[in-house]
Amino acid sequence: MSFLNCTSLTAAPFILKGIPGLEEVHLWISFSLCTMYSIAITGNFGLMYVIHSEETLHRLMCIFLALLSFTDVLMCTSTLPNTICILWFNLKEIDFKACLVQMFFVHGFTGVESGVLMLMALDRYVAICYPLRYATILTNPIIARAGLAVFLRGVLLMIPFPFLVKRLPFCQSNIISHTYCDHMSVVKLSCASIQVNVIYGLMVALLIGVFDICCISMSYTMILRAVVSLTTADAQQKAFSTCTAHISAIIITYVPAFFTFFTHRFGGHTIPPSLHIIVANLYLLLPPTLNPIVYGVKTKQIRENIIKFFQGEKGASIQDN
Numbered sequence: 208m209s210f211l212n213c214t215s216l217t218a219a220p221f222i223l224k225g226i227p228g229l230e231e232v233h234l235w236i237s238f239s240l241c242t243m244y245s246i247a248i249t250g251n252f253g254l255m256y257v258i259h260s261e262e263t264l265h266r267l268m269c270i271f272l273a274l275l276s277f278t279d280v281l282m283c284t285s286t287l288p289n290t291i292c293i294l295w296f297n298l299k300e301i302d303f304k305a306c307l308v309q310m311f312f313v314h315g316f317t318g319v320e321s322g323v324l325m326l327m328a329l330d331r332y333v334a335i336c337y338p339l340r341y342a343t344i345l346t347n348p349i350i351a352r353a354g355l356a357v358f359l360r361g362v363l364l365m366i367p368f369p370f371l372v373k374r375l376p377f378c379q380s381n382i383i384s385h386t387y388c389d390h391m392s393v394v395k396l397s398c399a400s401i402q403v404n405v406i407y408g409l410m411v412a413l414l415i416g417v418f419d420i421c422c423i424s425m426s427y428t429m430i431l432r433a434v435v436s437l438t439t440a441d442a443q444q445k446a447f448s449t450c451t452a453h454i455s456a457i458i459i460t461y462v463p464a465f466f467t468f469f470t471h472r473f474g475g476h477t478i479p480p481s482l483h484i485i486v487a488n489l490y491l492l493l494p495p496t497l498n499p500i501v502y503g504v505k506t507k508q509i510r511e512n513i514i515k516f517f518q519g520e521k522g523a524s525i526q527d528n
Contacts, residue, residue, distance in 0.1 A: 219377075220302050220381065221301050221303065221306050222383065223293055223383050224382055224384045224385070225294055225386055225484075226294075226386065226484045227384050227480050227481060229481050233294040234294065236485075237294035237295050240287060241287075244287045247495035247499075248284075250495075250499030251279050251280045251495060252280070254276050257512050257513055263508065263512070264508060264509065268330055269509070270350070271330060272327075272502055272509075274354065275324070275456070281312070282313070282491055283491055285313050289386075290386040306388040307388070309388045311368060313387060314365045314390060316361070317464070318361030318365060319358055319361035319362075320460065321361075321416060321460070322415070324457055325357075327456075328422065328423040328426040328453065331427075331449065332426040332429055334449070335430050335449070360415065365411070372390070372394060372404070375394060376399050377397055386484060390404070412468060416468070423457060433446070434447050451505050452501050452504075452506050455497075455501045455505070459494050463490035467486055467490050
């Protein structure tokens with residue numbers, strides 16, 4: 208009988224509970240999330256449009272930035288519409304297969320985003336440490352292969368997750384205390400051993416998160432050495448100012464990511480579930496919201512082209528009148 212219950216619950220829909228303990232303020236939280244999502248969609252599509260339409264921005268760093276914006280849009284769109292439905296309309300049920308699909312896209316896009324940030328760090332390293340050889344080192348074929356490798360890594364490493372979850376029996380509960388289908392949130396409901404899932408999750412974290420952080424750290428260590436060796440303070444400031452937007456993007460992305468990762472595995476009894484879920488949502492929403500603003504303010508070429516774009520629109524509207 209127990210086996211039959213396990214089998215039937217495996218294919219049953221899950222119930223996404225939202226943010227436990229904060230049900231009374233679900234509506235207000237949803238307004239904040241919806242506002243951030245609107246800013247993220249508008250900002251990232253606007254940034255991609257400016258980069259596409261201005262030939263002066265058809266440079267490697269801007270291409271990586273456009274790829275980051277595209278990934279950000281897909282990443283937040285994989286969860287936010289469903290989260291808004293839960294918080295606004297109390298539509299909490301999600302099909303088991305739909306849950307697995309959402310899980311794959313959430314983790315896949317976060318893996319791709321981490322890889323793009325790593326490539327952007329390597330780009331800054333070559334630009335500052337080897338400026339005269341920049342064009343010969345980062346050729347178009349190398350850029351294409353690196354981008355493809357990052358994409359394939361993010362996709363291929365995430366493919367086993369749905370299958371590892373699908374093999375598990377769920378005979379205890381089908382209620383997920385979350386706003387979306389996160390791997391660890393789902394497997395914790397299983398009545399079988401989840402050791403394989405935990406080990407594979409840690410392995411993926413090492414192959415993506417730790418590897419990318421190591422590459423970024425090594426790149427900025429070499430950049431710092433190169434900047435310090437410059438003769439004048441003005442040259443040092445100019446060289447390092449090209450990295451400030453990227454450093455901001457790294458902090459915005461990795462701080463909530465590591466908080467979510469470690470609280471899932473080590474802070475389950477000390478961190479309030481509501482705080483963990485809010486940070487998990489910010490982990491997917493904060494980078495898409497802030498990255499266009501950070502790069503629009505900090506990057507001179509992008510800032511000038513955005514100002515020129517709005518001045519052109521304003522001038523055109525005046526002429527029409």
